[in-house]
Amino acid sequence: MFSRRISAPHELNRLARALAGRTRPYLDLTVTNPTSVGLRSGEVDAFDGATSGRDARVLAALADQRGLVYTPDPKGILSARTAVSNYYAAVHGVLVPPGQIVLAASSSEAYGWLLKLTGDPGDVVLVPAPSYPLLDALAELECLPLRRYALASEDGFAFHAAAVEAEVQRVEASGHRVAAVVLVNPNNPTGTSLALAELGALFALAKERGFAVISDEVFVDYRYSDRPQDVRVAAATTSTSAPDALVFSLGGLSKSAGLPQLKLGWIFANGPAGLLEDALERLEWIADAYLSVSTQVQLALPKLLAHARGTADAIWARVLRNERSLQAAFPPGGGVTVLPVRAGWAACLRVPAVRPEEETVLDLLESHDVLVQPGYFYEFPFEAFVVVSLLPPPGVFEEGLGRLVRALTPHA
Numbered sequence: 136m137f138s139r140r141i142s143a144p145h146e147l148n149r150l151a152r153a154l155a156g157r158t159r160p161y162l163d164l165t166v167t168n169p170t171s172v173g174l175r176s177g178e179v180d181a182f183d184g185a186t187s188g189r190d191a192r193v194l195a196a197l198a199d200q201r202g203l204v205y206t207p208d209p210k211g212i213l214s215a216r217t218a219v220s221n222y223y224a225a226v227h228g229v230l231v232p233p234g235q236i237v238l239a240a241s242s243s244e245a246y247g248w249l250l251k252l253t254g255d256p257g258d259v260v261l262v263p264a265p266s267y268p269l270l271d272a273l274a275e276l277e278c279l280p281l282r283r284y285a286l287a288s289e290d291g292f293a294f295h296a297a298a299v300e301a302e303v304q305r306v307e308a309s310g311h312r313v314a315a316v317v318l319v320n321p322n323n324p325t326g327t328s329l330a331l332a333e334l335g336a337l338f339a340l341a342k343e344r345g346f347a348v349i350s351d352e353v354f355v356d357y358r359y360s361d362r363p364q365d366v367r368v369a370a371a372t373t374s375t376s377a378p379d380a381l382v383f384s385l386g387g388l389s390k391s392a393g394l395p396q397l398k399l400g401w402i403f404a405n406g407p408a409g410l411l412e413d414a415l416e417r418l419e420w421i422a423d424a425y426l427s428v429s430t431q432v433q434l435a436l437p438k439l440l441a442h443a444r445g446t447a448d449a450i451w452a453r454v455l456r457n458e459r460s461l462q463a464a465f466p467p468g469g470g471v472t473v474l475p476v477r478a479g480w481a482a483c484l485r486v487p488a489v490r491p492e493e494e495t496v497l498d499l500l501e502s503h504d505v506l507v508q509p510g511y512f513y514e515f516p517f518e519a520f521v522v523v524s525l526l527p528p529p530g531v532f533e534e535g536l537g538r539l540v541r542a543l544t545p546h547a
């Protein structure tokens with residue numbers, strides 16, 4: 136009756152069950168929806184006017200008469216792809232021909248298309264651990280088994296191509312093929328970015344073993360400071376020549392402009408001549424089967440991206456402020472260690488491993504009315520970590536932190 140690709144019914148975990156049965160209010164330190172954390176213009180808490188007038192500008196950009204006529208282009212209408220190209224040039228100093236950009240309704244949809252493009256059912260997708268949990272579902276829906284390669288915990292969860300190579304060898308030894316290797320750069324939730332030398336080693340491996348690289352860069356605009364060796368846009372690492380392997384960089388409005396509800400993401404494809412054109416032609420064919428990005432948001436894209444920086448700055452100010460509160464709440468040398476936050480909207484706390492993470496998180500919710508995520512949601516290699524979002528309104532965040540301090544460092 137149903138496809139085996141969905142291993143349903145998925146059971147609710149203990150935290151979800153506790154939340155479902157809850158009536159008492161709690162402080163939510165997991166919220167990552169930028170439209171519901173008091174950053175919109177007109178909301179009490181808007182930051183220094185940085186977002187002032189933004190709602191009106193977004194709505195005006197969407198009210199474009201041309202949207203009354205439907206003239207679809209599977210890769211996305213040219214003015215919208217040119218806007219993405221201009222954004223890469225202005226914000227990241229990277230030249231991206233519009234012909235190498237494909238629009239999708241979100242980066243999640245882009246993942247689905249790229250997995251369709253590169254994998255046959257049974258081929259393996261490699262993803263980092265710890266990292267973004269939705270990747271499991273996205274691979275499962277394409278009938279592609281997912282395997283993890285470790286980010287080096289001893290090196291602050293940095294990417295090392297050797298870990299990918301070891302996993303590729305294991306997959307191949309079991310008679311399977313690796314279709315794609317996913318990078319999350321900067322990573323969610325650890326904020327770590329990839330060093331150029333490691334990307335070079337990964338491309339060499341990709342060329343030799345015939346897999347594609349998918350680099351999820353949705354948090355690329357949210358970095359504290361770049362180490363000189365950090366890669367920003369993987370598909371553009373070589374400005375003078377194309378990379379040796381097929382590489383797809385993903386981005387979108389949900390993070391870069393704080394507008395997840397408008398549903399627009401993009402793929403920037405690069406690779407060796409011949410292979411790249413072939414990939415783009417097939418990707419266009421996949422996109423043509425869906426034509427999922429609304430004309431209205433595509434027409435609005437030049438204006439939305441032109442104003443994105445103001446929103447990104449407001450989000451960034453919020454993240455930095457909350458991060459300072461976090462550092463002050465858990466100074467070095469205490470029982471709880473805040474992992475260095477290098478990028479993104481999350482922070483990871485290493486907490487005493489005196490009981491399973493799940494117990495810690497349930498106790499925080501039930502006895503202290505504060506919600507955080509356990510590290511195992513993100514496949515940390517060992518316990519105990521909790522992950523907090525840095526987006527909540529500062530008042531909520533600081534009160535939530537106070538509760539975390541009382542619960543996690545009771546003798547301090």
Ligand SMILES: Cc1ncc(COP(=O)(O)O)c(C=O)c1O
Nearest residue numbers: 241242243267323353387389400
């Ligand atoms: C690493 C990462 N990639 C992709 C997404 C989803 O982005 P989109 O809204 O474009 O699907 C998220 C959302 O939190 C994310 O953390």
